[in-house]
Amino acid sequence: MRTRFVLGLGTAVAACAVPAATAVAQPIDKGHFHDSFTSEVYDCDETPAQDAIDVEGSFVLNQRGSSPFPYYRESVHGSVVTTNLDTGGTFTNVFSASSRDHTIVDNGDGTITITVFASGGSRYYGAAGTLVLKDPGQTRFAFDIDYNGTPGDPEDDVEVPDSFRVVRSSTGHSDFSDRDFCADLVQFTS
16 A cells, blocks of 8 residues: 655544435545654764654545545654753654645556645754744645556555655745754754
8 A cells, every 4th residue: 555654644534514315435544543662873963862753643545536546635743852862952843744635647657646735844842842943834745656557446556766756845934944953953952
C-alpha cells in the first residue's frame, strides 16, 4: 500500500448527514496510529544529540466521485524532543499537520501524478520551555505513482523514484529561513 508521511500521518474523519436514499462509499482503508521511540545518538555538527519522538494520527483512503484512484487524507500531531547530550538541555518541536490528495491525474502511461495540500505548523521550545521558533503554513507538493495496472488497489502501488517535487512553497511565516538546526540546538540548549 502506498504510504505518505508529511511530516506526515493520519486524518480525522467527520460524520456527515446523508439522505437515506443516497449510497455512501465505505473507506478502502482507515486507521489510527501512535508511535513513540528514541533515536540512536548522533553527531549534530560535533554536538552529540538524541531524539525522543512521539507521534499519533489517523488516516483514510477512499474513492471520490467517478475516479478509479483512491484519495488519501491524514492528520498527525506529536513532538520531537532533541537532547543536547553535552548540556542535557532539550530543544522541543511540537507539531501538527493535515494533508489530503487534491488531484490525481492519470498520465496515460501506467502512472498517476498526485498533488497534495498539506497544512500545519511546528513550534520549537528551548531548554527553559519558552517558544523560540515557529513554522506555520500550507504547502503543495506532487509525486508520481506506478499503479501497476490496478487503479483501485493501492496495495501494489509504487512511488516513482525521484518524482517528488514542491508545487508551492510554504505560505506561512517561517522562522527557519537560513537557519541551521545543529546551531539552533546548541544555542537553545546551552
